[in-house]
Amino acid sequence: MLGEVLQWEYPADAVLSRWMRLHPKLGMRDRSEVAEAVFDVLRHLRRYRQFAESGFGPAARRLAILGLASVFDRSVLDAGLGEPEQQWLDHVKKIDINSLSRAVRDSLPDWLDERIAVLDDADALVRALNSSAPLDLRVNPLKTEREPMLALLRSGPALRYDPQPTPYSPWGIRLQGRPPVNRWPMFEKGELEVQDEGSQILVALMAPRRGEMIIDYCAGAGGKTLLLGALMRSTGRLYAFDVSAARLARAKPRFARSGLSNIVPVVIAADNDQRVKRLRGKAHRVLVDAPCSGLGTLRRNPDLKWRQHPESLQSLCETQAQILRQASRCVAPGGRLVYATCSILPEENEQQVEAFLAENPDFTLLDASKIVQDRCENLTLEGPYLSMRPDRHGTDGFFAAVLQRDKPL
Numbered sequence: 001m002l003g004e005v006l007q008w009e010y011p012a013d014a015v016l017s018r019w020m021r022l023h024p025k026l027g028m029r030d031r032s033e034v035a036e037a038v039f040d041v042l043r044h045l046r047r048y049r050q051f052a053e054s055g056f057g058p059a060a061r062r063l064a065i066l067g068l069a070s071v072f073d074r075s076v077l078d079a080g081l082g083e084p085e086q087q088w089l090d091h092v093k094k095i096d097i098n099s100l101s102r103a104v105r106d107s108l109p110d111w112l113d114e115r116i117a118v119l120d121d122a123d124a125l126v127r128a129l130n131s132s133a134p135l136d137l138r139v140n141p142l143k144t145e146r147e148p149m150l151a152l153l154r155s156g157p158a159l160r161y162d163p164q165p166t167p168y169s170p171w172g173i174r175l176q177g178r179p180p181v182n183r184w185p186m187f188e189k190g191e192l193e194v195q196d197e198g199s200q201i202l203v204a205l206m207a208p209r210r211g212e213m214i215i216d217y218c219a220g221a222g223g224k225t226l227l228l229g230a231l232m233r234s235t236g237r238l239y240a241f242d243v244s245a246a247r248l249a250r251a252k253p254r255f256a257r258s259g260l261s262n263i264v265p266v267v268i269a270a271d272n273d274q275r276v277k278r279l280r281g282k283a284h285r286v287l288v289d290a291p292c293s294g295l296g297t298l299r300r301n302p303d304l305k306w307r308q309h310p311e312s313l314q315s316l317c318e319t320q321a322q323i324l325r326q327a328s329r330c331v332a333p334g335g336r337l338v339y340a341t342c343s344i345l346p347e348e349n350e351q352q353v354e355a356f357l358a359e360n361p362d363f364t365l366l367d368a369s370k371i372v373q374d375r376c377e378n379l380t381l382e383g384p385y386l387s388m389r390p391d392r393h394g395t396d397g398f399f400a401a402v403l404q405r406d407k408p409l
């Protein structure tokens with residue numbers, strides 16, 4: 001299975017899920033240990049590949065041994081290893097990883113290491129991106145509130161996952177571990193969703209209001225649409241656009257569970273879509289949660305650092321600029337456009353916004369910190385952007401900018 005993951009043809013979580021389906025007899029604990037070992041290899045692949053140059057036998061086995069060594073005690077692991085493998089592992093464990101370059105030590109491809117090197121506190125950021133993430137949930141404010149949901153979770157089987165309120169989002173609950181949330185009754189009733197705190201904060205930044213007309217231009221499976229709709233108290237009109245019918249189809253059962261009746265899902269064309277044209281200058285708020293490298297989510301998707309490359313990044317940047325241009329046309333005078341990514345790279349973030357503002361002088365950048373503090377009072381931001389990082393905020397890496405269209409004089 002690791003060999004298949006390392007071919008990069010499919011996302012690692014898709015290969016893992018398929019493998020789990022093919023091994024129905026494995027228990028919960030075995031499943032989570034296998035997944036943990038595979039993710040550990042993906043996080044540390046470059047370093048492990050260097051270590052695997054010594055030793056013998058198939059390289060994939062040596063990588064797997066290193067991954068398994070992060071999950072099991074040596075006494076357990078040694079039972080499945082030959083004597084020479086045990087000696088090799090002893091040798092590898094003695095290597096001082098601080099003597100390695102950051103790209104090898106923290107396992108980054110060179111192109112990404114160069115880009116991350118220019119960011120503030122690059123070492124801390126990379127370390128946090130290479131760790132595993134907790135599981136963030138969000139209550140549906142249309143159906144319930146956080147305090148009663150926390151009490152409910154703590155009184156049931158979720159207690160052992162130590163449910164805690166998230167520090168910034170008023171709707172978030174953080175769990176340690178990977179419980180089967182989608183089988184819980186509160187999930188089935190649409191009271192609870194899985195959503196990283198960073199995504200919740202992004203919706204707070206949209207500051208949606210009752211009765212507005214809002215477009216979620218890249219709605220995908222509807223994660224942000226759901227919270228937007230609930231904060232609009234199911235009033236007004238909330239368009240959920242996406243070019244992918246398959247992704248929007250995945251959103252539909254979530255919309256149904258949520259109890260929202262203000263969402264209008266629409267599959268749009270990437271270019272010249274007539275329905276988009278009809279909404280020209282009409283929307284109070286437009287969210288562009290753009291397709292991006294996803295490099296802010298490496299805690300959950302460590303394979304992305306190996307699946308992305310400079311060419312894919314270049315192509316994503318072109319798509320982002322094009323979507324931003326098209327979506328901006330829907331914004332009404334005085335309305336707002338929020339551009340967001342789950343990337344940490346300036347070329348997908350600040351540089352996109354600067355290029356857009358240079359081409360569109362009728363838009364002005366607003367200060368995100370003031371807007372977000374209405375709902376997330378503990379969150380202080382530096383500068384005009386929303387910039388969340390796992391090392392500073394405990395969320396995935398997120399970026400957002402709020403742009404307001406001028407009203408004609």
Ligand SMILES: C[S@@+](CC[C@H](N)C(=O)[O-])C[C@H]1O[C@@H](n2cnc3c(N)ncnc32)[C@H](O)[C@@H]1O
Nearest residue numbers: 218219220222223224242243244270289290291
């Ligand atoms: C980051 S994902 C959105 C995630 C979603 N907002 C959520 O919270 O679950 C980006 C989405 O942009 C969509 N997309 C790609 N090109 C697009 C385009 N030209 N117009 C609209 N959506 C597009 C992709 O299909 C993908 O679902």
